[in-house]
Amino acid sequence: MFDKLQNSRNALGLIFMMPAAILLVLFLTYPLGLGVWLGFTDAKVGRAGEWVGFENYVFLATDSVTQLALFNTLFYTTIASVLKFFLGLWLALLLNRNLRLKSFFRAVILLPYIVPTALSAIAFWWLFDAQFSVISWVLVKMGIIDTYIDFLGSPWNARFSVIAANVWRGVPFVAITLLAGLQTISPSYYEASAIDGATPWQQFRYVTLPLLTPIIAVVMTFSVLFTFTDFQLIYVITRGGPLNATHLMATLSFQRAISGGALGEGAAISIAMVPFLLAAIMFSYFGLQRRVWQQGGGDK
């Protein structure tokens, strides 16, 4: 029987697949399933919940803090993603040129990405501190402002401050990925278009951008997903304050479920993010999916 097993490709395939499958079930499917289930119960810390149907979702729909968190999340994701895209594209184009010390700059660009988020968040917390902010200090010394900026004290200041931190952290991923995309574009397209009479802008518009679209679609989908589900930065810098002005769905879910003990409600908030994430993925899949020119179909 053992011999037979060794010779069966299907059985062997199944065996080799098991470790990955077990990990996925244990750490992805089970928590997700548990989350979905918890969302339909009134579980609290220390008390197994009872099935309450859509009660949590009905309550959240009318809860002003949740509504605010949803608005914050959409605002945060939109503004941060747009900024990351343009800054990332600009950096990628810059790094794609033949600069001196090119590899040095490429390494430097990656730094924000490899610093643990919690640590960089603490650094930003200091930069945004009401009393010790270096930014305020410099601006005051330069005579541009008179009083220190209250970065994290007022709602809109706080929102833009955390967006700035998120952009700083997220740009390297976008820039390096787009740079990799740029490097796959054969230089001969630029030579051909130069002979065809294209200006640098036209080369960007008609050669670079269309050829980069597939990479842009992938990198921006990931960027949107990461930003939408962001937790660490907010939790370290503002904990959702002031007046819930920077609460995102993820931080609110944590606050309600873990700090507040309302596991069912917290789970419901988390699950409520799923439709938005699916929508983002669908948009990228259908809106930016592979065009005819990219699809296979070899020589005919």
Place this chain on the structure above:
Amino acid sequence: MASVTIQAVKKRFGATDILHGVDISIADGSFTVLVGPSGCGKSTLLRMIAGLEEITDGEIRIGDKRVNDLPPKERDIAMVFQNYALYPHMTVRDNMAFSLMLAKEDQATIDSKVGRAAEILALGALLDRYPRQLSGGQRQRVAMGRAIVRDPQVFLFDEPLSNLDAKLRVAMRSEIKELHQRLKTTSIYVTHDQIEAMTMGDKIVVMRDGRIEQTGSPLDLYDHPANQFVAGFIGSPSMNFLPGTLRRSGDALRVELSDGTQLDAPQQVGGMDGQPIIFGTRPEHLRLVSSDGARGAIPSRVVVMEPSGMDTFVACRHEGVDLAAIFRERHDFAPGSTIHLQPDMSCAHLFHAETGQRLAA
């Protein structure tokens, strides 16, 4: 259409000299082939004409216009790249129309020009396909179509056939030549393949290490190579070279090979008695003679026979030097046997043993 004049053109990449002063004058409407082994600078020279590489020194003129400092689009040239460089996200039609669109031609003009090019190249049915959906030969034709629609002064071809398989290459060779005969646009064609050069060019420029070895018509290069390099490069299978010594007694001039074989040299060439030379003879100029004391015959040991039906190629060895012969007749020699080959001395080539230059008459 225009002539192209290249005067004392040099190219330097950092400390490396790629071209050491090249002069070529290309007549209006001609088809000139730049040929040489890889790294000889032929592609660099073509790219300098196109404006894709800076000219370190010297001057390039297209027509009467000095183009050294003009960007590619103002040189009125079109180029066909080795990898075709078709824009993958554009259809065949858009690829060909791209330069016209950039030049802000109106739609009717674009349609008629693209239509004409498509007709010339039989691309009509493929206009709405993407490059990925085309075969190698079709892509090649689209690349030429993109060049044709611009109606340029000069066509530049950078090894356009090297990505095609052998059969298609032969077909496209005649297609390009036919196209040139039809359009009569000055064309400059770069290749490392001497057969392409011989079959396509009106004029061939043989280059090596950034210098021109010889310029001339295909048959001129074949019959009168200026040096041993050109002699060996042009022609396939390539010319045989045997070391020897020049023997002069009175008016008679002979070539003595290392084993003592005496060959009569009919044409008068310069050179002293006893001077070491390289004797060159093409495989088709070797005649099979009977072994018994044939005068002026080279005894050779047969190594390999390659009958192709049309002719028979025999690889031999003489005194440790490889010697190739081609016969129209069919022969069957046993490997290891000795045959006697008599070179046609009226077609012999004598080169200086050290410089490799052809001995002057």
